[in-house]
Amino acid sequence: GESVGLHLPTLSVQEGDNSIINCAYSNSASDYFIWYKQESGKGPQFIIDIRSNMDKRQGQRVTVLLNKTVKHLSLQIAATQPGDSAVYFCAENNNAGNMLTFGGGTRLMVKP
Amino acid sequence: GAVVSQHPSRVICKSGTSVKIECRSLDFQATTMFWYRQFPKQSLMLMATSNEGSKATYEQGVEKDKFLINHASLTLSTLTVTSAHPEDSSFYICSARGSGQDSGTQYFGPGTRLTVL
Numbered sequence: 001g002e003s004v005g006l007h008l009p010t011l012s013v014q015e016g017d018n019s020i021i022n023c024a025y026s027n028s029a030s031d032y033f034i035w036y037k038q039e040s041g042k043g044p045q046f047i048i049d050i051r052s053n054m055d056k057r058q059g060q061r062v063t064v065l066l067n068k069t070v071k072h073l074s075l076q077i078a079a080t081q082p083g084d085s086a087v088y089f090c091a092e093n094n095n096a097g098n099m100l101t102f103g104g105g106t107r108l109m110v111k112p
Numbered sequence: 113g114a115v116v117s118q119h120p121s122r123v124i125c126k127s128g129t130s131v132k133i134e135c136r137s138l139d140f141q142a143t144t145m146f147w148y149r150q151f152p153k154q155s156l157m158l159m160a161t162s163n164e165g166s167k168a169t170y171e172q173g174v175e176k177d178k179f180l181i182n183h184a185s186l187t188l189s190t191l192t193v194t195s196a197h198p199e200d201s202s203f204y205i206c207s208a209r210g211s212g213q214d215s216g217t218q219y220f221g222p223g224t225r226l227t228v229l
Contacts, residue, residue, distance in 0.1 A: 041225070043220035100218055
């Protein structure tokens with residue numbers, strides 16, 4: 001069935017380096033994508049979103065890239081900090097159902 | 113803005129007990145609320161979608177008689193786990209979306225850790 005998945009379950013980066021977290025989706029009908037950050041024992045926190053009519057969107061230290069041709073989504077974090085350590089989920093919205101489907105999550109570990 | 117709260121944050125109960133979890137949107141009116149369950153080291157799994165004033169829509173495999181959802185107002189939805197058993201132990205998270213917000217954007221509560229002994 002349609003699903004959203006991640007390539008890497010764990011990503012370890014050095015403090016100050018840039019991080020890239022990837023996500024593949026398979027539902028071509030999805031038109032809205034969101035990245036969430038979840039720290040241990042807490043609910044997901046909205047980071048950034050992008051609509052399917054865009055291929056790039058930038059926030060504060062974060063950039064989301066969308067490649068609809070290969071159904072790929074990525075989250076780039078610039079100058080990664082210890083506070084960025086968390087599990088990151090991509091989610092896709094199927095406009096027909098207006099529900100979010102979450103990927104499996106990637107754990108980002110920042111080494112000091 | 114877009115703050116969602118949950119209460120309680122943590123609950124431990126005996127098997128057979130019913131547990132009610134509240135989800136509130138604090139600074140916006142949530143026409144739609146969602147309930148998720150998350151097991152350790154796993155992703156969020158949608159349990160049900162509730163629209164204010166109507167019956168909840170449950171995902172396949174989720175027992176509606178066991179997980180009672182009430183969305184009586186635009187700022188409050190409740191999930192009641194009836195006759196809880198140890199296998200119901202999990203992290204329950206709600207999210208909310210308002211009518212004036214971007215389609216698809218959901219704001220999440222902090223979660224409720226349920227432990228059934």
